[in-house]
Amino acid sequence: MTLGVVWSPILPLWALALAALAVALVAGLLLLSRTRGSWWRIGAMTLALLALANPVFTQEDRDPLQSVVAVVLDRSASQSLADRARMTDEAKAAIERSFARSPGFEIRWIDAGASDGQTDGTHLFEALRSGLSDVPAERVGGAILVTDGQVHDVPAQAAAIGFTAPVHALITGRSTDRDRRVVLTQTPRFGIVQQSQTVGFRVEDNGTGGAVVQAVVTIRRDGEVIERRTVTTGATTTVPVQITHAGANIVEIEVDGLEGELTPINNRAVVVIDGIREKLRVLLVSGEPHAGERTWRNLLKSDAGVDLVHFTILRPPEKQDGTPINELSLIAFPTRELFQIKIREFDLIIFDRYAQQGVLPLIYFENIARYVRNGGALLIAAGPEHASSASINDTPLESILP
Numbered sequence: 001m002t003l004g005v006v007w008s009p010i011l012p013l014w015a016l017a018l019a020a021l022a023v024a025l026v027a028g029l030l031l032l033s034r035t036r037g038s039w040w041r042i043g044a045m046t047l048a049l050l051a052l053a054n055p056v057f058t059q060e061d062r063d064p065l066q067s068v069v070a071v072v073l074d075r076s077a078s079q080s081l082a083d084r085a086r087m088t089d090e091a092k093a094a095i096e097r098s099f100a101r102s103p104g105f106e107i108r109w110i111d112a113g114a115s116d117g118q119t120d121g122t123h124l125f126e127a128l129r130s131g132l133s134d135v136p137a138e139r140v141g142g143a144i145l146v147t148d149g150q151v152h153d154v155p156a157q158a159a160a161i162g163f164t165a166p167v168h169a170l171i172t173g174r175s176t177d178r179d180r181r182v183v184l185t186q187t188p189r190f191g192i193v194q195q196s197q198t199v200g201f202r203v204e205d206n207g208t209g210g211a212v213v214q215a216v217v218t219i220r221r222d223g224e225v226i227e228r229r230t231v232t233t234g235a236t237t238t239v240p241v242q243i244t245h246a247g248a249n250i251v252e253i254e255v256d257g258l259e260g261e262l263t264p265i266n267n268r269a270v271v272v273i274d275g276i277r278e279k280l281r282v283l284l285v286s287g288e289p290h291a292g293e294r295t296w297r298n299l300l301k302s303d304a305g306v307d308l309v310h311f312t313i314l315r316p317p318e319k320q321d322g323t324p325i326n327e328l329s330l331i332a333f334p335t336r337e338l339f340q341i342k343i344r345e346f347d348l349i350i351f352d353r354y355a356q357q358g359v360l361p362l363i364y365f366e367n368i369a370r371y372v373r374n375g376g377a378l379l380i381a382a383g384p385e386h387a388s389s390a391s392i393n394d395t396p397l398e399s400i401l402p
Contacts, residue, residue: 002060010054023049066106067141070132071095074147076113076122079172081262084148087172091146105141108132113147121152129162137163145169178207180215180258181266185236191243193275200238201269203231203255220252231255243275246347247375276347279307283338283346286312287354287385296352296381309338309346313359339364348377355385356392365395372400 030038112127186200
């Protein structure tokens with residue numbers, strides 16, 4: 001309980017100050033003149049002045065707020081190695097017992113670092129800020145991180161944490177733990193087909209006291225071994241990789257294991273390089289002659305980076321008008337060559353107002369669907385025929401169409 005006095009003047013401060021000055025002058029004159037009853041008059045004026053000052057006596061009952069201590073438990077994949085998970089649980093139990101003897105603290109338990117398929121690395125400080133977002137900085141008593149030390153969002157400045165209380169770390173694992181990993185230093189996203197891209201990497205040994213050794217690295221492209229070389233740990237190495245086809249070229253870099261290491265999982269790293277052709281190869285198939293054909297051709301031919309192959313179905317198989325074959329000057333539609341042998345050479349296939357006319361067997365539509373699943377592109381520009389019984393939506397393309 002706390003007692004106090006709060007002044008709440010009835011008059012403005014300047015008026016109260018004038019009244020106090022007037023009381024002082026009158027009291028001085030009374031004392032100089034030695035008038036009878038001067039002290040009684042001075043006391044009465046003083047009480048009146050105090051009444052104008054309006055003093056209020058207060059009594060406060062205060063309950064102190066507990067300080068909040070955040071305990072961040074690292075649940076990342078590296079914490080499942082060896083017996084680190086058990087160490088984490090033991091540290092949690094020890095912290096609980098310690099704070100049970102100190103009732104002035106509120107403990108916030110924060111599980112962080114578990115993989116969500118979107119976050120790259122272990123982000124403990126992000127979880128710490130989120131867990132204390134509703135707590136004023138003045139109430140934060142500190143933070144304890146239980147982790148193996150692999151944290152990827154350590155702020156550059158301490159002020160970025162959001163509070164000034166101390167931060168402690170309890171490190172799991174043992175001083176004798178050893179591990180080898182591949183760190184990617186150069187990862188190109190795109191490459192021209194039949195040209196090379198450079199991939200950079202570094203082999204790091206942790207827990208070996210900084211010893212520099214030789215390690216054998218195997219480099220694969222799409223599962224096929226393209227090179228084996230010996231590298232020095234700690235040194236950055238670059239390797240040229242030929243982009244053999246359009247779409248995803250999967251480059252895998254794997255290093256031989258270290259004796260007694262924690263896990264071989266991080267001995268391998270993968271880079272996905274999207275192969276693109278120097279020219280975009282487009283196959284345009286028009287189901288019938290129409291005015292929009294010229295628009296397609298003008299659009300695609302206007303770009304020098306587009307290599308266009310265009311066929312228009314002028315005479316479907318069911319059309320019989322008695323014209324001898326030797327009098328027709330039409331070019332046969334090379335269906336097998338386009339949709340089976342060379343289909344992977346195209347980056348985009350366009351069906352322009354195309355309907356089932358018996359020109360393409362169903363097996364070729366299956367090839368097109370497989371081509372799309374493997375990274376190819378398909379564009380269908382359709383009209384009323386798409387809603388008819390001859391719609392190509394009623395082919396194996398149905399499985400890839402929206």
